[in-house]
Amino acid sequence: MEINNNNPNNFSSRTDRKLIERNRRNQMKALYSELNSLVPHYNSRESISLPDQLGEAANYIKRLQTNLERMKQRKDSLISGGQSMNIASSRTGFSPKVPQIQIHEMGSSLVIGLTTDTHSRFIFNDTIRILHEEGADIVNASFSVVGNTAFHTIHLTVGELTPDYHGVAVTRIAERLNKFIYDAHA
Numbered sequence: 493m494e495i496n497n498n499n500p501n502n503f504s505s506r507t508d509r510k511l512i513e514r515n516r517r518n519q520m521k522a523l524y525s526e527l528n529s530l531v532p533h534y535n536s537r538e539s540i541s542l543p544d545q546l547g548e549a550a551n552y553i554k555r556l557q558t559n560l561e562r563m564k565q566r567k568d569s570l571i572s573g574g575q576s577m578n579i580a581s582s583r584t585g586f587s588p589k590v591p592q593i594q595i596h597e598m599g600s601s602l603v604i605g606l607t608t609d610t611h612s613r614f615i616f617n618d619t620i621r622i623l624h625e626e627g628a629d630i631v632n633a634s635f636s637v638v639g640n641t642a643f644h645t646i647h648l649t650v651g652e653l654t655p656d657y658h659g660v661a662v663t664r665i666a667e668r669l670n671k672f673i674y675d676a677h678a
Contacts, residue, residue, distance in 0.1 A: 591615050593673045595666050602628070602662065604669070606644040610637060615676055616644050622672060623648060626665045 528545045531552045540548065591612060594605040604623075608615045616635070623630060623646070632647040650661045 591673050591676055593619075593669055595669065597662055600649055601631070602646075602648050602650065602665070604644075604646040604648070606646065606673075608642050608644070610640050610642050612642075612676070615673075616642075618672060618676075619644075619646070619669060622668050623665065626650075626661065626668065628665065 524542060524545065527549050528540075531545075531549045533540075533548075591609075592605075592607040596603045596605075604619070606616060606619055620630065620633070628648045628650055630646060630648045633644065635642055635644045637643075650665070
């Protein structure tokens, strides 16, 4: 069988293969470049060969995986440590001093942090009721539970008031909430 190099189909297919290979190399070069841009470089003055770039990327990914595993283990130990503290405190009768309230003024807004135990179901509702009675506009309220403790966060505004009245309203809200929490704890 004789190969005819003058055949126009051979020339066309050779050109197509060259074009396909050039496109593949360009795509690989772009992907290597993108990968290299995602890896932090500690020696940025030196140009690094492609195999070294790939090795650096692989080492970086391995370090990330190791850090992730270490953080997961730390999270699990903190969670299990927190639960064991709650179990121990329920056995000894010791519990954190709850309920607690913190009030932070941020310009025309207030952020209220309320800490309760999970059995105090109505303290949060009564806090919201007091805020509504004082004319506060609640922007956001959220909570999270860790063991037997519930942490509530309430973001609110006291309205478009004059600066003098705003201070009076904030003081009145703080006094009412502190008295309510003190009475609930007593």
